[in-house]
Amino acid sequence: MVLTRHLFTFCGALAALSLLGIAALILAQIGLRLMGSQIPSADDFAAWGLSASIFLALPAALLHGDHIRVTSLRQLLPARLGHGADILAAGFATGMMAWVAWAIFGYVAESWTYNDVSQGIVAVPLWIPQSAMVLGSVLFALAFAERTLRLILGLPVERDDISEQARGE
Amino acid sequence: MTMDILTQSAVLVVTLLLLLGLGIWVGVALLASAVVIFVMFTSTPVDAILGTTMWAHSASWTLTALPLFIWMGEILYRTRLAEDLFAGLAPWVGRLPGGLAHVNVAGCGIFAAVSGSSAATTATVGRISLPELKARGYADRLAIGSLAGSGTLGLLIPPSVVMIVYGVAAQVSINRLFIAGVVPGLMLMALFSGYIAIWSRMNPDGVPAPEDSIPLGERLRRLRLLLPVVGLIIGVIGSIYAGVATATEAAAIGVAGALLIALIGGTLNLSTFTASLMGATRTSAMIGLILLGAAFLTSAMSFSGLPAQLAEIISASGLGAPGLIAVLTVFFVLLGCFLDGISIVVLTTSVVMPAIAAVGVDPVWFGVYLIIVVEMAQITPPLGFNLFVIQNLTGRSIFEITRMIVPYFLILVLAVILLTAFPGIATWLVEQTL
DSSP, X not given: OHHHHHHHHHHHHHHHHHHHHHHHHHHHHHHHHHTTOXXXXXXXXXXXHHHHHHHHHHHHHHHTXXXXXXXXXXXXXXXXXXXXXXXXXXXXXXXXXXXXXXXXXXXXXXXXXXXXXXXXXXXXXXXXXXXXXXXXXXXXXHHHHHHXXXXXXXXXXXXXXXXXXXXXX | OHHXXXXXXXXXXXXXXXXXXXXXBHHHHHHHHHHHHHHHHOOSOHHHHHHHHHHHHHSOTGGGHHHHHHHHHHHHHTSSHXXXXXXXXXXHHTTSTTTTHHHHHHHHHHHHTTOSOHHHHHHHHXXXXXXXXXXXXXXXXXXXXXXXXXXXXXXXXXXXXXXXXXXXXXXXXXXXXXXXXXXXXXXXXXXXXXXXXXXXXXXGGGSOXXXXXXXXXXXXXXXXXXXXXXXXXXXXXXXXXXXXXOHHHHHHHHHXXXXXXXXXXXXXXXXXXHHHHHHHHHHHHHHHHXXXXXXXXXXXXXXXXXXXXXXXXXHHTTOHHHHHHHHHHHHHHHHTTTSOHHHHHHHHHHHTXXXXXXXTOOHHHHHHHHHHHHHHHXXXXXXXXXXXXXXXXXXXXXXXXXXXXXXXXXXXXXXXXXXXXXXXXXXXXXXXXX
């Protein structure tokens, strides 16, 4: 289990690097435009970076308790029933995200088979930027599976801090 | 037809309530509800649509503004900006009725112009202002209430994370939304400050005697502390208003400016840089999941036709725009009791957007309206993120804080009424600039 935590954190770091890359790319684009030049397909690269950043950070966000869920009903339940509800929720999410990962894999595999390329100035095979979605969604399903297992075994699942969750609001 | 829409609405509401009530993560619940709608009411191959939707809505140039603005706020949260805001503003408002409580309003208003989040605005300004006000003997009701009220400006005054979410989900220009939020934001600041002044006149015990007036020279010197933040506002918002930058480019400029402020202020090091970047990445992933879930639900809805039928029913009912807004406001405030702001916004855009268009409501105006209503949800229990932030800052119970907030909640209601009566408050500046 320690291994998966390192994996999720590593993936989160890749997501952060991707965000850093987006910022650098857009700033470089602004600078170059002032000098009358431009980076070809910069908008495409930034958009792909965002897709990678979102998907690769999904497991790390789960680990930190960042993903929003409605806990008001859950808090009304007695401890044992509440624990049962947690297991049910994590189990449901595992199934749902496993299907999402499978469907995304199918979509990207198709894009690889038909050799779809991007529409911009630089024609890149789309399966390359899309593969971050596959990696992120597979690990996200895995993170939910691990969470379900840990809940069943009675192990801690995340760092709970409600003020951390509020940052996006 | 009517039977079908009834069944479909019932299935959607029951599925969503069941999943959310169970404590399923909002984004996952949205994805699952979309699957239910696809399977029960359409004959579309659902997994093919999922892949397309995930890619189209995650690899989005417009959406890149979102993580960048969040990152900018994370960097500024770790600087000395809040201290400087307090020191620079305090001598100017100290002798007004209500005294330094106005620092909450002005400080939140200024910080909101560089931050996209109302929780971050409340936390950053409150971290400094609450202890300072308490030490000087201001009543908690005044200090906490005005902070909670003004913190909501974080979403209304651009940049705004929730406005980006709305703009992306409803396909409304983010630049237009940003411009539309300015006048309502200033109006709310005036209303809050006005209320503080009146309350202080009526409750002299709650406000300490004004401090000795600070000479003009010293006041002006302190004002220099505000220069970095004013420069940042001009760089970010100015470039959007001048029409030279898209929201994404303005956000990248903002990140660079925030890093510069942190560097000059001496708070930039490897650990604050990494913490801000990782925090922003995870928050964006959290919002991204909800947005992707909502995009999939919207797609399910467009195949099943529920929103279009709902729009027909509403426009045939003769409810009209003001009636619809009144009904929606009550509905949103109730929804806000158990859903967060971003989820409310994406559910709205998935289901009621066509109805909004059908009764002739301007989507930019509706965005501003929606933000104010979401702000009301942010400060109402049991699920109000700004309440949690203030609870963390003060250690007071949610119940006590809620009582202190009531007048400021009513001011937000007043703002919605004014905005509905005079739509120009939101749309006038947009028409002038774009």
